[in-house]
Amino acid sequence: MVDFEWYRSFIAIYKHHSVSEAAKTRMMTQPAMSQHLAALEAEVGEALFARVSRRLVATERGKELYSRLAPLVESLEEATAGLKSTSLPNNKVFRIGLSLEYFQERLLPKLTDSGICSVSYFGTADQLIELLKEDQVELIITPKKFAVPGIEYEWLMEETFSIIAPAAAAIPVLHTLKEKEEWLSQQKWISYGLELPMIRRLWREHFKRRPLIKPKHVIPNMHAVIKAVEAGAGISVAPTYLFENSNTNLQTCFDSLTVNNELFIGYKSKHKHVPELQEIISIIRDEKVVILS
DNA sequence: GATTGTTGTGAAGCCTCAGT
DNA sequence: ACTGAGGCTTCACAACAATC
Numbered sequence: 001m002v003d004f005e006w007y008r009s010f011i012a013i014y015k016h017h018s019v020s021e022a023a024k025t026r027m028m029t030q031p032a033m034s035q036h037l038a039a040l041e042a043e044v045g046e047a048l049f050a051r052v053s054r055r056l057v058a059t060e061r062g063k064e065l066y067s068r069l070a071p072l073v074e075s076l077e078e079a080t081a082g083l084k085s086t087s088l089p090n091n092k093v094f095r096i097g098l099s100l101e102y103f104q105e106r107l108l109p110k111l112t113d114s115g116i117c118s119v120s121y122f123g124t125a126d127q128l129i130e131l132l133k134e135d136q137v138e139l140i141i142t143p144k145k146f147a148v149p150g151i152e153y154e155w156l157m158e159e160t161f162s163i164i165a166p167a168a169a170a171i172p173v174l175h176t177l178k179e180k181e182e183w184l185s186q187q188k189w190i191s192y193g194l195e196l197p198m199i200r201r202l203w204r205e206h207f208k209r210r211p212l213i214k215p216k217h218v219i220p221n222m223h224a225v226i227k228a229v230e231a232g233a234g235i236s237v238a239p240t241y242l243f244e245n246s247n248t249n250l251q252t253c254f255d256s257l258t259v260n261n262e263l264f265i266g267y268k269s270k271h272k273h274v275p276e277l278q279e280i281i282s283i284i285r286d287e288k289v290v291i292l293s
Numbered sequence: 294g295a296t297t298g299t300t301g302t303g304a305a306g307c308c309t310c311a312g313t
Numbered sequence: 314a315c316t317g318a319g320g321c322t323t324c325a326c327a328a329c330a331a332t333c
Contacts, residue, residue, distance in 0.1 A: 020320060031301080
């Protein structure tokens with residue numbers, strides 16, 4: 001079977017017309033280079049170079065082989081060089097687990113300006129903690145603090161969820177919680193998940209009970225939830241930062257009925273003092289300052 | 294730990310060329 | 314024609330990794 005090194009040696013000999021010179025460029029001894037050439041010629045079944053005085057001149061077969069091999073070998077060497085350059089310590093790839101919405105709205109604008117290379121993984125809080133436990137990410141941004149040994153959290157921010165409805169919808173003026181609950185229970189709801197995340201919490205905090213509603217649509221993407229509400233498919237709850245600063249066909253219902261949700265940065269304690277981790281945390285926190293200002 | 298296969302090195306011998 | 318230099322091939326051996 002042909003050894004890839006034979007090809008590289010063949011190309012070096014072709015370029016230098018000399019086994020000795022080729023051996024120098026490949027950091028090998030001349031006999032080793034000679035053996036590579038002999039092995040390749042044995043494999044091909046005929047001479048690739050004519051030994052003319054003190055030079056090696058390619059035969060027709062050698063020229064043909066060179067024209068076919070050179071682009072392929074050079075392409076492979078370039079691919080390897082490219083891989084090496086992206087593996088430099090200065091370009092450390094940082095793996096982050098978070099929600100798609102947070103990534104798009106808050107982290108992405110900051111990452112584009114930073115020198116950090118990142119790979120993002122999207123998922124629910126349960127999925128993110130598993131990624132962190134299995135060392136598949138170095139940092140997560142999560143709404144839940146799981147008590148896992150070796151993992152610690154820093155408070156990041158508080159986001160506010162409001163009830164949203166299509167801009168054209170007629171929202172009645174209601175004064176009592178009972179009236180509001182009755183009206184909301186009669187609406188078509190769009191939920192982020194089957195277990196009614198945030199909707200259930202809003203109900204518990206304001207109405208002191210579980211919601212007795214069945215979602216019309218379940219859409220596990222907050223941007224798509226907002227689009228669906230804008231299109232008149234129903235009402236929902238969404239974090240205010242997703243729609244406050246953009247032109248949307250939305251209105252909020254009953255402004256006193258909001259629910260707050262805390263976000264935390266989670267990482268493994270053993271990585272706490274890794275410079276890249278501290279840098280990405282400072283980038284994330286810097287974004288918070290921008291949002292508040 | 295012993296065996297086996299692979300790969301590279303150093304040494305020796307051979308060939309060719311240029312200078313005398 | 315002789316001789317020294319440069320270059321190639323062959324052979325023996327060492328180092329290393331894989332396998333049992």
